[in-house]
Amino acid sequence: MKKITVLPSWCFRDDAGNQLDLQLLRLLGAVHRRGKLTQAAEDVGISYRHAWSVLRQGNAFFGVALVELQRGRGAQLTPLGDKLLWAEQRAVARLGPQLESLGSELNLAIAREQQGAVSVLRLYASHGFAVELLPKHLTALPLDLQYCSPHESLAALDRGSCDVAGFHLPRGAVGEHIRASYHERLNPREHRVIGFITRTQGLMVAPNNPLGIEGVASLALEGVRFVNRQASSGTRSLLDGLLNEAGVASTAIRGFEVEEFTHSAVAAYVAAGMADVGFGVQAGAEKFGLDFIALATEDYLLACRHQALKESRLQAFLDVLGSDAFQQAVQTLPGYRLSRCGEVMTVEEVLAP
Missing domain, CATH: 3.40.190.290 (D-Maltodextrin-Binding Protein; domain 2)
Known part of the structure; x- marks a missing residue:
């Protein structure tokens, strides 16, 4: 017998109807766990290029960066990215x-x-x-x-x-x-x-x-x-x-x-x-x-x-x-x-x- 599992899902939508990629939160979670965008993209099952696109869309939507990328130090969530994840x-x-x-x-x-x-x-x-x-x-x-x-x-x-x-x-x-x-x-x-x-x-x-x-x-x-x-x-x-x-x-x-x-x-x-x-x-x-x-x-x-x-x-x-x-x-x-x-x-x- 097939069984249904009910899962919660977020939807980021502004007053103009613009909507974010639903993979954003999964990507933020992976960045938090792995500390590198390349590894985070791999965890989520998307390309590095697509991960960049999802982050840019999120940054533009909220008006501030969600992930901070530093050469040699990997990636970490900004205060807003951290708030969204938690x-x-x-x-x-x-x-x-x-x-x-x-x-x-x-x-x-x-x-x-x-x-x-x-x-x-x-x-x-x-x-x-x-x-x-x-x-x-x-x-x-x-x-x-x-x-x-x-x-x-x-x-x-x-x-x-x-x-x-x-x-x-x-x-x-x-x-x-x-x-x-x-x-x-x-x-x-x-x-x-x-x-x-x-x-x-x-x-x-x-x-x-x-x-x-x-x-x-x-x-x-x-x-x-x-x-x-x-x-x-x-x-x-x-x-x-x-x-x-x-x-x-x-x-x-x-x-x-x-x-x-x-x-x-x-x-x-x-x-x-x-x-x-x-x-x-x-x-x-x-x-x-x-x-x-x-x-x-x-x-x-x-x-x-x-x-x-x-x-x-x-x-x-x-x-x-x-x-x-x-x-x-x-x-x-x-x-x-x-x-x-x-x-x-x-x-x-x-x-x-």
Whole structure:
């Protein structure tokens, strides 16, 4: 079955209707990575002459140069070229989950038109790098994947809107308050918990940590600019717990009210120089070339109704979680580890103090 992937695309157009070559951003990204226009053109798959043409068109469109070429020093982005590149990175990181969810809905609609009634696994979970892998491995089972917060996911499970719901449980004392909140959502008689992964969360900072940030107490230092996750996210709940444990008031943190909706979007924000530090997973930091300060480990778990475990679609899902292919893919993610992946546990077993 063919599947649709929805990708964001930029369009630079002025009031007169003039439009730029869509290869401009790809070329800027390649210049940033390679430092030479010849190698950048090769990466993009265009000739050196065409690369020059794309850059000249971009320079004329914006009225300033986007790439600085120096003999013997290669090529580097100008401040505007850098801004354009990081704006694209942030847009992709921010819109990615919504577009994945839209693609999931479209693929489900296509499957139903092609095959009629189909067995679908409805998974509601917060966005993460391990969850991103699931559609690639659940090839034989149509997946309706919707990204939302842990409490929204569990609420959807409670009302029957999904089959599997993702939630996070930090290890250590900071997780106790969060653990208590899940007692209200998970019924030991009705629900079961499926093991998935553990992941490391912490602070994302610029390479070589120029401000010498050491932990959450550093977020309140004068001049430090922070970028946050949205209030409903599990990552935000973890950060709030760490701040409370350290006695750091959120009002003392510059930028605490600035929110992004994915780990990648936070990392892109820091990598673009718009903030000095963000909070998220190690995989997000490494994706954007940032240094990472580990602060906490959390279990990412999956909940379902115990009756659903008798259904073939849930069994197929458990088979994928336990497969060598999926588990090997998870182990390539920085800061991620398998944790009883695909094993079914009782609520008491997971939420016991």
